[in-house]
Amino acid sequence: xxxxxxxxxxxxxxxxxxxYEVHPAQEDPEPWCMTFRLGRWLRRNERGRGxxxxxxxxxxTRGACLAPSDSGLPAAQTECKVFNDVLTRLQxxxxxxxxxxxxxxxxxxxxxxxxxxHAATHGTFSLEHPVVDAAIWLExxxxxxxxxxxxxxxxxxxxQVRPGFVFNACHGGRQSWTISGLxxxxxxxxxxxxxxxxxxxxxxxDDDALEFTRTLYSALIRGRTIGDALRDTRQQLRQxxxxxxLVYTAYADPQARLSR
Numbered sequence: 001x002x003x004x005x006x007x008x009x010x011x012x013x014x015x016x017x018x019x020y021e022v023h024p025a026q027e028d029p030e031p032w033c034m035t036f037r038l039g040r041w042l043r044r045n046e047r048g049r050g051x052x053x054x055x056x057x058x059x060x061t062r063g064a065c066l067a068p069s070d071s072g073l074p075a076a077q078t079e080c081k082v083f084n085d086v087l088t089r090l091q092x093x094x095x096x097x098x099x100x101x102x103x104x105x106x107x108x109x110x111x112x113x114x115x116x117x118h119a120a121t122h123g124t125f126s127l128e129h130p131v132v133d134a135a136i137w138l139e140x141x142x143x144x145x146x147x148x149x150x151x152x153x154x155x156x157x158x159x160q161v162r163p164g165f166v167f168n169a170c171h172g173g174r175q176s177w178t179i180s181g182l183x184x185x186x187x188x189x190x191x192x193x194x195x196x197x198x199x200x201x202x203x204x205x206d207d208d209a210l211e212f213t214r215t216l217y218s219a220l221i222r223g224r225t226i227g228d229a230l231r232d233t234r235q236q237l238r239q240x241x242x243x244x245x246l247v248y249t250a251y252a253d254p255q256a257r258l259s260r
Contacts, residue, residue, distance in 0.1 A: 002227050002254040003036035004054075008043060008182055010175035013201060015249055033234055033245075037227025039254035042182075042190045054253040055195040058164055058226075059115055060086070062093045064108055066100040066119040068139040075210040076120035079168065082210070083118045086217045090260070092116075102142040109149060112157030116164045120209065123169025123199075130176040130183030136169045146188035155192045164196035164252075165189050166216075168209045172199030173249040190251050196226065197251040200244070208244035211237060220258050227254025 005014050015033035020026060032038055041054055067073075067080035080096070087094045095113045097104035100121075108114060119136050124143075126133035135143035149155070157163075167173075167185060175184030189197050198216075200209070215236050219229035230250055237245035 001036055002039070002225075003032065004039050004041055004254060006041045006043060010177065010182055010184070013249075014038070014040060016246060034231065037225065037231055037254040038250075039227055040186075040249060040251045041253075042187060042251065044191075054256070055162055056253055056256050057259045058195055058252075058256050059259050060090050060092050060164070062095050062114050063087045063090075063116040063118065064094070064096045064114045066096070066105060066117070066121060066136070066138065068100045068121050068137065070139060070141070071121050071137065073121065073206045075206040076168075079120040079210045079213045080118075082214050082217065083120075086221065089221060090258075099139055101139040102144065105138055105144060106148065109157075110151075110153040112153070112161065114163060115161050116166075118166045118168070118213075119172075120168050120213070123167065123172045125171035125174045125176075125184070127176045130174070131178060131188075134171075134174070134184050136167055136172065136185075146183075146185060149188065149192075158189065159193035162193050162195040165194055165198070166213075167197070167199040168204070168213060170200060170203040173197075173201040186249075186251050195252065196256070198230075198248065200247040201249050202247045204244050204247050205242075208237065208242045211240070211242060212244055212248065223257060223260075225254060226250060226252045226256045230254075 016031045018031045019028050065080040065083045067076045122137040124135050135145045186197050215233040219232045234245040
């Protein structure tokens with residue numbers, strides 16, 4: 001059964017909610033991320049930003065992967081190859097920068113030559129400063145934050161094309177309150193118009209992140225919905241003893257599928 005949670009609560013890990021009743025003693029067999037095909041979404045904010053509707057059809061025709069060569073994450077390079085193979089199978093154009101430097105990534109974002117962006121790198125987050133310190137790290141240890149993804153070119157493309165984003169970076173899915181509202185990658189990208197945002201809420205092991213990517217895209221290519229693909233991926237990670245099945249969150253329509 002699909003379940004879409006629309007909430008601007010940044011601290012509750014909805015995927016891990018595990019209801020029970022004391023009288024009579026009754027407990028769900030598993031947390032919500034396993035008992036439902038679960039997805040999250042955000043309401044329009046007080047300034048009217050964001051899309052009320054959620055796309056039921058997703059598209060990957062121009063995909064880019066950001067995997068810095070100096071990240072010290074060997075599995076991230078393999079992860080990028082897995083994503084490139086996905087683009088080949090979908091007959092999609094590969095628009096990845098040759099090197100994920102700050103300038104090359106900003107050029108990609110401003111040119112808008114993508115409708116799906118996958119990042120395999122380090123991530124950081126700060127509860128006190130969730131906008132300036134929510135970062136994914138590029139070549140030469142250069143941070144990319146939501147502040148850089150502003151302006152008519154970058155946000156206009158996201159609003160019009162409604163691309164998907166997978167930031168496979170530690171803490172990439174976390175959010176916190178700022179003086180002007182929610183702050184973090186999910187809020188910024190969804191309010192700009194993204195159709196999908198998937199990321200870990202907490203730290204994730206390099207090898208586990210690779211396995212998550214490989215399993216998720218394999219399920220999506222087979223025609224599984226986002227909700228089913230995520231549940232399949234969590235189940236496989238769990239059966240192999242990987243704790244990463246607990247750490248990912250997804251902002252998307254759980255019934256959305258990739259268009260072939």
